[in-house]
Amino acid sequence: MASATIIEPSAVLTLPQPLVLDGGQQLEEVRIAYEAYGTLSPAKDNAILVTHALTGDQYLASPHPITGKPGWWSRMVGPGKPIDTDKFHVICANVIGSCMGSTGPASLAPDGAPYAMRFPVITIRDMVRGHVALLDALGIESLHAVVGGSMGGMQALSLAANFPERARAVMVIASTARHSAQNIAFHEVGRQAIMADPAWRDGDYYEHGKGPEKGLSVARMAAHITYLSEAGLTDKFGRRLQDRAEKTFGFDADFQVESYLRYQGLSFTGRFDANSYLYITRAMDYFDLAEEHGGLLAHAFARTKARFCLVSFDTDWLYPTAESRNVVHALNAAGLPVSFVELSAPFGHDSFLLDVPALDRVVEGFLG
Amino acid sequence: MASATIIEPSAVLTLPQPLVLDGGQQLEEVRIAYEAYGTLSPAKDNAILVTHALTGDQYLASPHPITGKPGWWSRMVGPGKPIDTDKFHVICANVIGSCMGSTGPASLAPDGAPYAMRFPVITIRDMVRGHVALLDALGIESLHAVVGGSMGGMQALSLAANFPERARAVMVIASTARHSAQNIAFHEVGRQAIMADPAWRDGDYYEHGKGPEKGLSVARMAAHITYLSEAGLTDKFGRRLQDRAEKTFGFDADFQVESYLRYQGLSFTGRFDANSYLYITRAMDYFDLAEEHGGLLAHAFARTKARFCLVSFDTDWLYPTAESRNVVHALNAAGLPVSFVELSAPFGHDSFLLDVPALDRVVEGFLG
Structure with missing residues (x-):
């Protein structure tokens, strides 16, 4: 079994096709940097995609190359841990627009100079398009699960809505289906x-x-x-x-x-x-999954057959429980299997990253 | 009766004595700019001091000289209004440290150059010392009431605690006895x-x-x-x-x-x-009325005989109801008469400045 402490630099895939974006532009030669842990089964049916938050990265369970700190979800991902790399092949890709190896504003444009503000404004769905292109390249047609907290949860929801065949289970932690005015x-x-x-x-x-x-x-x-x-x-x-x-x-x-x-x-x-x-931040502010699907959130889930798990934290005032409940109601309306729990933890929004044993149990239980 | 629409520039008092500050320094030739509305009774016993918030000023019920907008509490202060200038002489003074005529960092120091960061760090109590020096100059020994919202409420509490003979009634709206970590x-x-x-x-x-x-x-x-x-x-x-x-x-x-x-x-x-x-902002962050009085908030109120009224708003997350309740408990422990109401209003902390008719009734009822 693979160890959860990889130290070589991230794998990087250059997408074979341009990425067509929600804003109408397309990005050429998009690079997707990712880390993977655990072994992919011969049937390629044991993959879990973990999606990261605003300032997160692909260093899920391996040391961050700049800070040297342990991966941001080391407590959750590894052999025998709730996201068990003895059972699952766990992938985490840096979102496009970021700065840890995937194409973003600091990357060189075709003219050889950094994109800077010439980089196109992207959306959460564009980030997911990058992930799906990576899964295509890896030959993974269907994920055992997609799991994300905060902005990662937005990606998980967007993947379920826009690529309904690609995930059999969707876990959304401390997240929301749309960014509020606040x-x-x-x-x-x-x-x-x-x-x-x-x-x-x-x-x-x-x-x-x-x-x-x-x-x-x-x-x-x-x-x-x-x-x-x-x-x-x-x-x-x-x-x-x-x-x-x-x-x-x-x-x-x-x-x-x-x-x-x-x-x-x-x-x-x-x-x-x-x-x-x-x-x-712009991509997050633009995120409104209902708006993308005719104004009704339940419509976003019309095509998926996945089972869902939503988790919120009682002290999270950034994406409070009401936002998760909103998603749960839409999933109910779409007739999908969903479990929902509000956990009690003192850490606010950051609870999803911290020592909350109840979350470990929920994650492990849902992923099976 | 005086009109509530004064248009001449604020009255300015230069304090006859230096102001000795909590930080150990003293300020010379302190100017206090203030507005007053309504007539002071011959016995000088009908004065109400209204204390302003962080970015407020003395233009309580008269147009702001820069923006031209009506005074910030015009809805509350005037003839026949909850703070009735037909009955009361209403004074509002710009706090020291501010920039609307009272001495602050933009004022000229004795050497003829602006104080800028040579201005001493002041406290809420120092602001109140300025107000009390103004009352001394005006010959007002005892206020009918001191009334303030937000930072104004901190000044009202500080006045009651540190100058207990100077106010017979104290009204504290959407405020707190100490600044929290957040x-x-x-x-x-x-x-x-x-x-x-x-x-x-x-x-x-x-x-x-x-x-x-x-x-x-x-x-x-x-x-x-x-x-x-x-x-x-x-x-x-x-x-x-x-x-x-x-x-x-x-x-x-x-x-x-x-x-x-x-x-x-x-x-x-x-x-x-x-x-x-x-x-x-520094003065507000330093504010902790209990700390000033031996660590027990009730001690702060040991010498006053005033009656109190506390008002909070259910949607105020800056100084939530629990902060007002904390003050009420201390006043109860000190054996003082106190009324307390949490009002429902949708505007958050700003509710104290906005159209909340229930607040008008509470203010009018308390002031008599």
């Missing part, structure tokens, strides 16, 4: 923070060595607050001071929560491309 | 957005004609989201597009909520000083 608003703050940074240079910063790091850092800080619950922040930091006994009556990071957020912002700039952040 | 986090994002703007120049932008407008605009956008409820944003904007039939597959403000937020950010920069934003 979701869009927070993303717009992040985009404006990046674009306000003079180092952004209308996106043409690649040749200047330094990008809009301050703007990207502010964007990450704002987003990061939405990933945590108010109670979780209070438990973790409260009003505790950072390495000092008294307030300084200045603008240093007096409070631990300030220091933590600044660190989150700064460390993010070392591993993520600002233009990718613009494009991926 | 509150601090959002403010820190705003400060970092301002400080990341090269036009901020470490605060020394006054001589350059142009300040950190982009950074301030991002700060305002992030904060503005916290003033509205998720449901309110959905009702007001949903996923509706702005003056277009289709998404543009670009980075313009396709969605109404994006356009609205950008407008909120940009228009704010025309009326507010970025350094004031830094100082006032």
Whole structure:
């Protein structure tokens, strides 16, 4: 059995055909970088596609090449783990528009210069088109399951709706079928923070060595607050001071929560491309699965025969339980088998990435 | 009776004594700009002090001199209105640290140059010290009431705690006795957005004609989201597009909520000083009334004999009802008369400024 600790660089597939996009443009020579764990069965019927979140990547269960940290779902994926690589062949591909090897705004366009803002605006469905092209190349006609949290859940829903033959089971965690006004608003703050940074240079910063790091850092800080619950922040930091006994009556990071957020912002700039952040947040804001299917969410699921599992977290205020329930109602209306659980966890939206044993049991139980 | 539509510039008092601050410094020749409505009784016993919020000002019931808009609480304050200027002498003073006439970072220091970041970090209690010095100058020993929403509520609580003889009634709307980790986090994002703007120049932008407008605009956008409820944003904007039939597959403000937020950010920069934003958010983050009084909130109210009224809004996630309840419990423990109501209103934190007739009735009933 394959180990879950692969250290060689990601496999990269260059798609044989151009990718035709929702915006009407097409991308040539699209590269899809992916990691795979576990052995594909001779019948190629034991594959699970795990789809990643906004700032995630293909390093699902293997160390991140920049940060050296364990894969982002190492706790969930591996031999004997809930997504068991002794049983399943688990694939995770970097979404197009991102910056970890798949084609995105930092990639070279056919003219040899980075796309930058010449990169076409993409959608969640476009990301899924990339995944499906990868599955085609790998000869995988039908997935045992597609599993994703947050933006990964959007991809899972989009795959079920638009490529109904490609997955027999669909697991959607802490996600939504459409971005709300508040979701869009927070993303717009992040985009404006990046674009306000003079180092952004209308996106043409690649040749200047330094990008809009301050703007990207502010964007990450704002987003990061939405990933945590108010109670979780209070438990973790409260009003505790950072390495000092008294307030300084200045603008240093007096409070631990300030220091933590600044660190989150700064460390993010070392591993993520600002233009990718613009494009991926835009794709998420554009996501409205009902709108894509005549305005009725149940219509999106008219062609799939998959079974579904939806999971939400009681402290997630980014994609609250009501959003998952909305999907469940549509699946019920479409007559599909669906299980739904709201888990209690203190970590807010980020719960899907953290130590929530109940989630492990739900994932393991659903995947079989 | 005085009209509620005064158009002359604010009255300004220069304090006869330096203001000694919580940070240990003192400010010389402090100016307090204020507006007043209605007639002060010969016994000087009918005065109400209304305290303003973070980006508020003294233009309570008279047009704002920059925007030309009606005073921010015109619906609440005036002849025959809930805060009735036919009965009460209503005073509203710009807080120190702000930028509408009271001494703040944009004011000239004794050396003739703007304070900028040489301005001392102030606290909510320092703002209240400024108000009390104004009351001293006006010969008002005891207020009929102090009334404030949001940061105004913090000032009202601080006045009751630290100057217990100065108010006979205290009304605190949509506020809190301490800033939570999440509150601090959002403010820190705003400060970092301002400080990341090269036009901020470490605060020394006054001589350059142009300040950190982009950074301030991002700060305002992030904060503005916290003033509205998720449901309110959905009702007001949903996923509706702005003056277009289709998404543009670009980075313009396709969605109404994006356009609205950008407008909120940009228009704010025309009326507010970025350094004031830094100082006032810092004062709010430092606010913890229990900490000031030995760690027990009830101790803060040991010396006052005032009656209290607390109002929260069910959709306010910035200072949710639990924060008001926390204050009510402390007032109960201190044996003080307190009424408390959670009002239902769809507008989130901003409800205290908007058309909520139930609030009018509570205010009128409490003030008598």
